[in-house]
Amino acid sequence: MPIPIMDEIKVIEIKKSVFADNEKDADALRAELKQKGVFLLNLMSAPGSGKTTTLIQLINRIKDKVRVAVMEADIDSDVDAVKIKEATGVPSIQLHTGGMCHLDAEMTRQGLDNIKTGDMDLVILENVGNLVCPAEFDTGATRNAMILSVPEGDDKPLKYPLMFTVCDLVIINKTDTLPYFDFDMDKCRTNILKRNPNAEIIPISAKTGDGLDTLAEWLLHEVNSLNPKL
Amino acid sequence: MHELGIVFYIIRDVKKVAEENHVEQISTVVMDIGEVSTVVPHLLTDCWRWAADKEEMLKGCELKVNTIPAVTWCDDCHTQYETIKFGKTCPNCHSENTWLLRGNEVEIREIRVAT
Numbered sequence: 197m198p199i200p201i202m203d204e205i206k207v208i209e210i211k212k213s214v215f216a217d218n219e220k221d222a223d224a225l226r227a228e229l230k231q232k233g234v235f236l237l238n239l240m241s242a243p244g245s246g247k248t249t250t251l252i253q254l255i256n257r258i259k260d261k262v263r264v265a266v267m268e269a270d271i272d273s274d275v276d277a278v279k280i281k282e283a284t285g286v287p288s289i290q291l292h293t294g295g296m297c298h299l300d301a302e303m304t305r306q307g308l309d310n311i312k313t314g315d316m317d318l319v320i321l322e323n324v325g326n327l328v329c330p331a332e333f334d335t336g337a338t339r340n341a342m343i344l345s346v347p348e349g350d351d352k353p354l355k356y357p358l359m360f361t362v363c364d365l366v367i368i369n370k371t372d373t374l375p376y377f378d379f380d381m382d383k384c385r386t387n388i389l390k391r392n393p394n395a396e397i398i399p400i401s402a403k404t405g406d407g408l409d410t411l412a413e414w415l416l417h418e419v420n421s422l423n424p425k426l
Numbered sequence: 427m428h429e430l431g432i433v434f435y436i437i438r439d440v441k442k443v444a445e446e447n448h449v450e451q452i453s454t455v456v457m458d459i460g461e462v463s464t465v466v467p468h469l470l471t472d473c474w475r476w477a478a479d480k481e482e483m484l485k486g487c488e489l490k491v492n493t494i495p496a497v498t499w500c501d502d503c504h505t506q507y508e509t510i511k512f513g514k515t516c517p518n519c520h521s522e523n524t525w526l527l528r529g530n531e532v533e534i535r536e537i538r539v540a541t
Contacts, residue, residue, distance in 0.1 A: 205454075206541045208447055210534040214435040296431045328464055329428035358464070390514075390522070 218333055221301035225308075225336030233423040235318045236304075237415070238337030240359065243325030245345040246369045248276050250402040250411075251320060252283040257412040259286055262317040262419055267291055267307045269299045269324050276322065287311065298329035301336040318419050327352070331359040339418055341365035346373050350384035353391050360391040365398065367411060372401040429469040432532060433477045437484065440537050444483055454488045454538040460529040461496040462509055496529025 229236050241247050248268075255264055266288040268276040277290035291307045293299060299307075304321060311319060321337060323330040342363045344352055347370060353360040360366065366388050368381070381399065388395050398414060400407030440455055455474075459465050471489050478484035496509035502521035509529055511517075516524050 204541045205538045207536050207538050208443060208449070209536045210439070210443055211536075212439065212534055214432055214439060214532050214534060217439070218435070296434075297428050298431060300431070329431065332428055332464070333431070 215332070215334075218300050218302070221305070222334035222336040225301050225305055226338065229313075229336070229338060230422065232313060234313050234316055235339075235419045235422045236308075236335075236337045237318065237320045238323055238330075238335045238340045239320060239343070240323045240327075240330045240340065240363070241325060241343035241345075242327050242348060245325070245343045245348065246402045247322050247325070247343055248279055250343060250367065250369060250400065250408075251280060251322060253402050253405060253408050254411055254415065255280070255284040255286055255320075257408060258318075258416055259284060261416060263315060264318040264320065265289075265311045265313075265316050267304075267311065267319060267321045269293055269303075269307070269322060271295060271297075271324065293324060297324055297326050298333045299323055299335055300333045304335040304337075317423060318415075327356040327359050331356070331362050338422060339364045341367060343367045343369050344384075345370040346377050346379045349377075350380050350387060353384070353387035357391050360388055360395065363392065363395060365396045365414065368397065368399040369402055371399045371406060372404050429465060430473045430477070432465060432470065433473040436474070436489075436534060437477060437481060439534055441481070441483060443537060444539075449537075449539045450483065451539065452484055452487045452537050453540050454490055455484075456490045456492060456535040456538070458492050458494050458531045458533040458535045460494045460531040462526065462529045463532050465532055467491040467493065492535060494529055494531050497527045498524050499527045500524045 239247055264286050266280050266286060269291045271293055274290040277288045280288040289310050321335060340363045342359055344366060385397055388397055396414060398407060398411050400411055440452060444452055459467055474489040478487050497506050498509040499506050500516035500521055501523045503516060503519040505518050506527060507517050509526060514522050514524060
């Protein structure tokens with residue numbers, strides 16, 4: 197009888213990307229939403245770029261044309277959900293990520309379960325403020341958008357390439373501060389298009405309302421192309 | 427700090443594999459992490475220690491990180507070069523018509539179990 201070797205190690209090969217399951221979940225969620233005629237916009241940005249202010253301005257311009265709800269994702273607190281509800285009157289829920297820096301498709305699905313999606317044409321997901329992690333995790337959104345604000349600098353597309361690669365729309369916010377910062381709009385456009393030649397770029401000022409009509413038009417057009425009945 | 431989120435994904439995946447293979451205790455998990463995957467290996471192993479010890483199957487289990495060097499391919503002069511050193515611009519012909527060949531991996535390569 198052979199003597200058993202206690203330290204013998206069995207190796208089980210896996211060779212699998214840790215994102216593979218999430219990508220599958222995200223594709224399934226995207227297909228389901230399409231069938232229901234619900235457009236999910238995943239809005240990302242760094243903290244303080246003006247996501248919530250932009251959303252309030254945007255929603256007030258489109259809420260008579262489409263039925264819209266908002267999901268706010270943060271590590272903690274419900275300040276954003278309350279602010280949106282008070283300023284726009286549209287349904288708004290707060291998701292807590294429990295310390296995580298992003299939402300994934302499963303968390304997004306759980307959030308959507310708390311919204312009457314059957315009554316909605318558009319759900320906007322305000323992702324956790326962060327330029328790295330949310331870009332790694334597909335939420336299952338119909339479209340990805342991000343906000344870059346002027347004070348952050350025109351070089352951000354070079355420093356956070358993945359974020360700019362995954363976004364269909366880049367909103368450049370706080371254009372009212374352009375006179376005070378060394379922000380080169382043309383250079384910024386070039387830097388974005390270098391990462392993503394198909395990106396739509398819309399400069400706005402959520403404070404003055406400048407460019408918001410163009411942004412509202414873009415979004416309504418996208419929502420209508422998913423659901424031509426509207 | 428997406429390392430913690432990634433650790434939760436790894437735990438979920440390896441637990442599934444262990445159950446399928448009737449394994450009760452995993453001693454090592456080996457990861458392939460690309461140099462430009464945006465995952466910081468020491469943060470990953472720190473998060474791993476904290477989270478893995480909360481799982482019966484993974485108590486004391488080591489996370490080994492195998493780094494995959496990043497290599498970029500130039501479509502214009504058909505050469506490859508080190509991504510970390512030269513970035514998006516090809517050092518041979520200065521073209522920006524380049525793309526990443528490898529170095530973006532966040533993969534579970536294998537698990538090891540004592541028999």
